[in-house]
Amino acid sequence: MTIGGAGTGDGDGAGDGGEGLKALLPQEAAQRVQSLRLVEGTATLVLDASGLPPAGRAAMEAGVRTALQGAPGVVQVRVAMMADKALDTGAPKGPRIVAVGSGKGGVGKSTLAANLAVALARAGRRVGLVDADIHGPSQARLLGTEGRRATAHEGKLVPVESRWGVPALSMAHFSQTGQAIAWRGPKISGALLQLVDAHWDGAEVLVVDLPPGTGDVQLTMLQRCPPAGAVIVSTPQDLALLDAARAVELFAQSKVPVIGLVENMAGYVCPHCGERSDPFGAGGAEAAARDMGLPFLGRIPLDIAIRREGDAGTPTAAGDGPQAAAFAELARQVGRWLDEHP
Numbered sequence: 001m002t003i004g005g006a007g008t009g010d011g012d013g014a015g016d017g018g019e020g021l022k023a024l025l026p027q028e029a030a031q032r033v034q035s036l037r038l039v040e041g042t043a044t045l046v047l048d049a050s051g052l053p054p055a056g057r058a059a060m061e062a063g064v065r066t067a068l069q070g071a072p073g074v075v076q077v078r079v080a081m082m083a084d085k086a087l088d089t090g091a092p093k094g095p096r097i098v099a100v101g102s103g104k105g106g107v108g109k110s111t112l113a114a115n116l117a118v119a120l121a122r123a124g125r126r127v128g129l130v131d132a133d134i135h136g137p138s139q140a141r142l143l144g145t146e147g148r149r150a151t152a153h154e155g156k157l158v159p160v161e162s163r164w165g166v167p168a169l170s171m172a173h174f175s176q177t178g179q180a181i182a183w184r185g186p187k188i189s190g191a192l193l194q195l196v197d198a199h200w201d202g203a204e205v206l207v208v209d210l211p212p213g214t215g216d217v218q219l220t221m222l223q224r225c226p227p228a229g230a231v232i233v234s235t236p237q238d239l240a241l242l243d244a245a246r247a248v249e250l251f252a253q254s255k256v257p258v259i260g261l262v263e264n265m266a267g268y269v270c271p272h273c274g275e276r277s278d279p280f281g282a283g284g285a286e287a288a289a290r291d292m293g294l295p296f297l298g299r300i301p302l303d304i305a306i307r308r309e310g311d312a313g314t315p316t317a318a319g320d321g322p323q324a325a326a327f328a329e330l331a332r333q334v335g336r337w338l339d340e341h342p
């Protein structure tokens, strides 16, 4: 398990099958490689674009694509151009972003993002929520804003208010419930930027619920609106933890600090007697966090009430039970991290 490995440890920035490819790049691009990986036909590059004007960035990206197209083993090329925030005039300005990510789908990342946002708001923070899961949005349901439509004002979107003190934007606020959104590449990136660069007036934190994995949305986010930090969600099983390590690596390669790892569905709470058991084992995520040198932010149990309240649009964190307290504790840690990393 490596963190940042190829991009930060060995000095040449290439790894996981990327060494040979780096030699094919135009010299200036090769010097700016922060990480380069080739996994199952997809070459993923992160380049340092500090100081380059927009036209220079576009030209460098085009040069990289041309150089790698048709190279041995390469089916697809993904390029993220990272710029020093002070120099990046293209990045939307606004609240600080806390990205909530996972390596794998279905681990409860959206549930966690919604409850984290509500718990931060309850703790007195001004917070907004972006549902960056463009293909499978779920935040409108989780916050009880299904069927509501986002509006626009002076060319920017106006978030939809929820009952929980958390305004939100989701593709579900634009499409019919259940309608699939079959967008790809640039269209997805454009949608994400509009959701982030909206009228988040006065919000200090924007919780962004990322889709699972390491695709276009993640790369756009890292490139155009880099998060202040990331929270990674995993279930306790080994396989989920391996995927979580990949998500951690993506952020680490892009120099986005990982605030910590949260274990969701940790232990089962019996709805009848309230007793807790551990069908998937205990302590896996905490040990994985330790191995990766990351803070462990706590456990949220598998509790049928969390699913029921999520489906009903009344987030658990807005209530008073033990699970609300668990989300409050998570929010306290994330809030403290933000205060300590201004």
Ligand SMILES: Nc1ncnc2c1ncn2[C@@H]1O[C@H](COP(=O)(O)OP(=O)(O)OP(=O)(O)O)[C@@H](O)[C@H]1O
Pocket (backbone or CB within 6 Å): 102, 104, 105, 106, 107, 108, 109, 110, 111, 112, 133, 136, 138, 211, 212, 264, 265, 266, 300, 301, 302, 303, 304, 305, 306, 307, 308, 310, 311
């Ligand atoms: N701690 C929990 N206890 C009980 N049910 C949970 C818990 N966390 C999430 N769930 C339920 O698990 C299902 C998946 O959760 P969620 O949609 O938040 O996952 P996700 O990782 O965002 O999934 P996707 O990758 O599909 O977006 C939902 O039905 C949700 O209500």
